[in-house]
Amino acid sequence: MPELPEVETVRRGLAPVMEGKAILSVILNRPDLRFPLPARFADRVSGTRIEKLSRRAKFLVAELSSGDALIMHLGMSGRFTISDGTRPGDFHHEIPPNPKHDHVIFHVEGGKVVTYNDPRRFGFMELWPLQQMAQYPRLSGYGPEPLSNTFSHAWLNEALKGKSGPIKSVLLDQRVIAGLGNIYVCEALYRAGISPRRRASTVPGQRAAKLAVAINDVIREAIAAGGSSISDFKAATGELGYFQHTFSVYDREGKPCKSCGAPIRRIVQSGRSSFYCGTCQR
Numbered sequence: 001m002p003e004l005p006e007v008e009t010v011r012r013g014l015a016p017v018m019e020g021k022a023i024l025s026v027i028l029n030r031p032d033l034r035f036p037l038p039a040r041f042a043d044r045v046s047g048t049r050i051e052k053l054s055r056r057a058k059f060l061v062a063e064l065s066s067g068d069a070l071i072m073h074l075g076m077s078g079r080f081t082i083s084d085g086t087r088p089g090d091f092h093h094e095i096p097p098n099p100k101h102d103h104v105i106f107h108v109e110g111g112k113v114v115t116y117n118d119p120r121r122f123g124f125m126e127l128w129p130l131q132q133m134a135q136y137p138r139l140s141g142y143g144p145e146p147l148s149n150t151f152s153h154a155w156l157n158e159a160l161k162g163k164s165g166p167i168k169s170v171l172l173d174q175r176v177i178a179g180l181g182n183i184y185v186c187e188a189l190y191r192a193g194i195s196p197r198r199r200a201s202t203v204p205g206q207r208a209a210k211l212a213v214a215i216n217d218v219i220r221e222a223i224a225a226g227g228s229s230i231s232d233f234k235a236a237t238g239e240l241g242y243f244q245h246t247f248s249v250y251d252r253e254g255k256p257c258k259s260c261g262a263p264i265r266r267i268v269q270s271g272r273s274s275f276y277c278g279t280c281q282r
């Protein structure tokens, strides 16, 4: 599932092709993704210009000259590809997109074709008045996101006070931090030396300071890794947002901790796998 860094990578890959460009036409191959596509979607988007492509948490927001925001979410398996009008024939990705799942196709000024492919269809696209983004319900109540000015040690310290749940679950709460998902929570807790099982209310203080730094670092590094992957992916397939990471704990159950050599453990919390080192993380 794409997390914040992957979505930011997609944004950075799409921006040069879409920002400042008119959308010449839109082809819908089905009426719905996770939700029905908005009424007259193709009509309302065609002929407008994308003034800016921004991101909030895991939402891509294309600011259209019509005054609408085109809000796009990749869900579990959504991906965008950029091509010159014909599908590239040779996919080097381990799971090449199946054209059968090409649901929305944008023809963009300048000759590029931006295709949204999503086998599981948990992604969605919506139109919402730009002037009223603060009222967009799917983002209301979201906390600050990593690397933003509002996300700080002080904020995290306050947010964790009085929370009796495990720190892992609290960090996944989008009201506490927006856009943080399972992978990067596991990685940040490892860096900060905090067990995912630790009660959140015992983290404030020095531990929270370390955790805030760790969260920003793992996100910053992942975005940098994604950025360096953009040119490779463009060359190979035009596909954006899925790239190889090297994780310290995520998906490494039984493998040695890179710091102490103890086997990485996996437990299930709130239905999600947590990976951690029982020696380094307390």
Ligand SMILES: [Zn+2]
Residues within 6 Å of the ligand: 257, 258, 259, 260, 261, 262, 277, 278, 279, 280, 281
């Ligand atoms: Zn360890």
